[in-house]
Amino acid sequence: MHDQIVIRYLYNSGFTIEYGNDFIVIDYVEGPLTLPVDREILFIVTHAHSDHYNPAIFSLPGAERARYVLSTDIEAPEAIEASQASGTILRLASTREEAAVRKIVYDPKRTRRIAPMDAFHWGDVAFQAFGSTDQGVSLLFTIRGVSFFHAGDLNAWAWPNTSKAEQTREESDYRRWLDRISAYPIDIGFGVVDPRLGENAMIGGALFLEMLKPQIFIPMHFREGTDAPFHFRKIYQPRTDSVIKVLTEPGERVIVQG
16 A cells, blocks of 8 residues: 555645655645654645645644655744844744744754755655745655655746746746756656636646656646646647646545556
8 A cells, every 4th residue: 555656635736645654745735634643744845935835734733743844935033123222133933833833943853944956865755956936946855766846836937917028037947947857857746837827827837748757747836726737738638748637626636656
């Protein structure tokens, strides 16, 4: 049973991955989530945007056993100027609840902070971080020889209401990161297909397929726009050797043989 990879969709860019002894939760915001008692729990957060990060990950039942890989913009200390002339005060948090979270975030036994181009092993998982075209990191992680790539907010953010020059720059920035990432084989990739981009919604996903060539591609970041990933699959499945798997219902899963 533990030789199977079980991927469950939570919401937006949130997923769980069960493989071997590992239970990984990435970019949790909401959705059905029960932490297991018989696996190593690891939360990954690619950046601090509210559609990718929920501080509840530190207090969910079972989270006391969890470890965390967090982008460096998660729960950073707040530097505030002192009202007195004595200098600068470093404030960890304004409430006890926030302070409890910060203690976990900065505990090296439980948490690793990650920035673009950082690489490390933790337990049986290998991590290689890349940049984003928005905030935080995109992340390649490998478990038992199977590689996963989660784009976070790495995408061609070519908003239709911006100039053509700006849209071209966004796509160019995205291509540069994909070019670096393409040196690494990807078995299962999670990439942005965001219907808010209108006519440009599929650019990021199409380039992901073209340049990274994952064995399996799972669209994400569509929020309530659940028609978008199905439309993407209809157009691009005939054009790629990657298997495009669409998950849109919270708790919906796909099982992959490891």
